[in-house]
Amino acid sequence: MKIKPLKLSVLDLVPVFENRDDTYALGQAELLARTAERLGYSRYWVAEHHDMPQLACPSPEVFLAHIGARTERIRIGSGAVLLPHYNPLKVAESFRLLASLYPGRIDLGLGRAPGGTAHVSMALSGNFLENVRKMPDKLKDVAKLLQGSYTYEGEPVGARPDPPVPPEVWLLGTNKKSAEYAAEFGMGYVFGQFMSDVGGEEVLRTYREEFVPSPMCPEPKMIVTIGVICAETEEEAVRLASSSSALFRNETPEGDSAPYSERRLLVGTPHTVKTKLEQMMELYGVDEFMLVTMVADYGKRLRSYELLAREFGVEV
Template identity: 80%
Template sequence: MKGLKLSILDLVPVFENRNDTYALEQAVLLARTAELLGYTRYWIAEHHGMPHLACPSPEVLLGHIGARTERIRIGSGALLLPHYSPLKVAESFRLLASLYPGRIDLGLGRAPGGNAHVSMALSGNFLENVRKMPDKLREVAELLQDSYIYEGEPVGARPSPPVQPEVWLLGTNKKSAEYAAEFGMGYVFGQFMSDVDGEEVLRSYRESFVPSTLCSKPKVIVTIGVICAETEDEAMQLANSSATATLFQKELTDGKTEAYSERKLLVGTSRSIKTSLEQMSEMYGVDEFMLVTMVPDYYKRLRSYELLAQELWNS
C-alpha cells in the first residue's frame, strides 16, 4: 500500500453522558493524535442546530486546533458556502493560512447542515442560496486569486498568506463533481453518504476538469466510513450501535433499513480494512482516503484510527 494517504473527517459528535465542551476537547485530541500517527489531514464538518454534533463554525475550531498541532493539514469538511458571503469565507481562510502557512484546506459544500428552520434562521431562503452556488464558487476562486471585481472595482481578501489555502469541493454526485471540474478545484467524493456509482462520478470530474491557479490538475479524495477494532466481532458490535446505524444505514427496497451499507462503511480488523482500501484505491484511481469513524465511544473511535495507522505504516 505504498503511497496511500489517509485523512480524518470529524463530525465532532457529542456522545451520551458527555457535553459539548468535552466533545470539542476530544476533537483536539483526535487532531493531535492524527498528527502523531501520520495522517495527512484533519477536517471538521459544519452542522447547525443538531444536539449531538458540536461544531457549527469550523473556522473557529480550526484556529484553536492549528495552535495545538504543528504539521498536519487542517480544514473544513465542509464549510457550507450557500449560507455565506464569498468574501468573508476567503478572508477567514486566508487568515488561517497566514497563521498556519502551508497547512490550511478550504473544503466547500452546498448542503444546509441543519433542518429547514435552522437554515432559514441562518441565511434566509436556502434554495435560493443554493441556486447561486456557481456564482459563489467563482467569487471564492477569484478572491483567492486576487482577481475579484465588484461593480467595476477590485476587492481583495485580506490578509495575504505566503501559501494559499487548498480549495476542495465536497459532494456525493455528478453535479458537485461538475462544479469542482468547472472551477478548477480538488474534489472530495462522499462515498459514506452516497449510493451512486463513484467510478462514474470521478470519471466525469477528471474528464471535465479545467486547470486553474488553484489546482493545476485533477485531485481526488474519497471519504468512507471505517470502524476498525481488534476483532471482527467487536467491530460488528460497534457497527450495529445506534450512532453508527443512523449515519451509515442502507435503505432496502421494501422500505426497511439495514444497520449499515457496505458501500458506505468498512467494518473489521485493520488487516481486512487495509485490503478493502487497497481494492478501492485501484477501483477509483485515488491515493487518499478520508475516514469517518462514528462509534459511541471516544476511546474506541481513537483506537480505530490507531489500529489502522499501525497496520498501514508499521507493518
C-alpha cells in the same frame, strides 16, 4: 492511470457521545486531531452543522484556529464550509487568515448542503434554495478572491491577509453536479461515499474528464470520504458498527440482516479494512481516503484510527 501510495486523512463530525456535553465533545475532537498528527494522517478536517444536539461544531473556521494552535504539521481544513449560507469575501478572508497563521497547512473545503433543518437554514441565511442557485457564482467569486482577481462594481476588492501559501480549495459532494462544479472551477474534489449508497466511479470519471486547470489546482485532485470502524477482531468491529451512528444505516430491503451500509462503511480488523481500501483505491483511481469513524465511545473511536495507522506501517 498510475496510483500513488495510499494516504489517509480524518473527517471529524465532532459528535456528542456518551451523554457528554458539547465542551467535552470539542475536547475529544482536539484529542483526535493531535492523535491523527502523531499517527501520520495527512489531514484533519472538521464539518459544519447547525442546531444538531448530537454534533458540536457550527463554525469550522473558529475551531480550526484552535486546532492549528495545538498541532504542528498536519493539514487542517473544513469538511465543509457550507457556502450557500455565506458571502464569498468573508469565507476567503477567514481562510486566508488561517493560512497566514498556519502557512502551508490550510484546506478550504466547500459544500452546498444546508447543514440543518429548513428552519435553521432560514434563520441562518434566508431562502436556502435561492442561495443554492447562486452556488456557481459564489464558487467563481471565492476562486477570484483567493487568486487576487476579484472586483465589485468594477473596483478591485481583496481578501486580506495575504498568506505566504494560499489555502488548498476543495469542493465536497455526492453526485455528478458537484463534480461538474469542481471540474469547471479548477478545484479539488472530495466524493462523500459515506453519505451515498451509489458508487463513485461515474462521478469521479466526470470530474476527471471535465476538469479545467486553474492556478489553484493545475491538475485533478481527488479524495474519497468513507466510514471506517476498526477493532482487534471482526466480531468486535461488527458489534461496534451495529450500534454506530444512523449515518451508516442500511436503507436497502436487506437492512434486517445488514444493519449498516457496506458501501458507506468499512468494518473489520485493520487488515480487512486495509484490503478494502486498497480495492477501492484501484476501483476509483484515487490515492487518498478521508475516514469518518462514528463509534459511540471516544476511546474506541481513537483506537480504530490507531489500529489502521499501525496496519499501514506507523508505530503507535
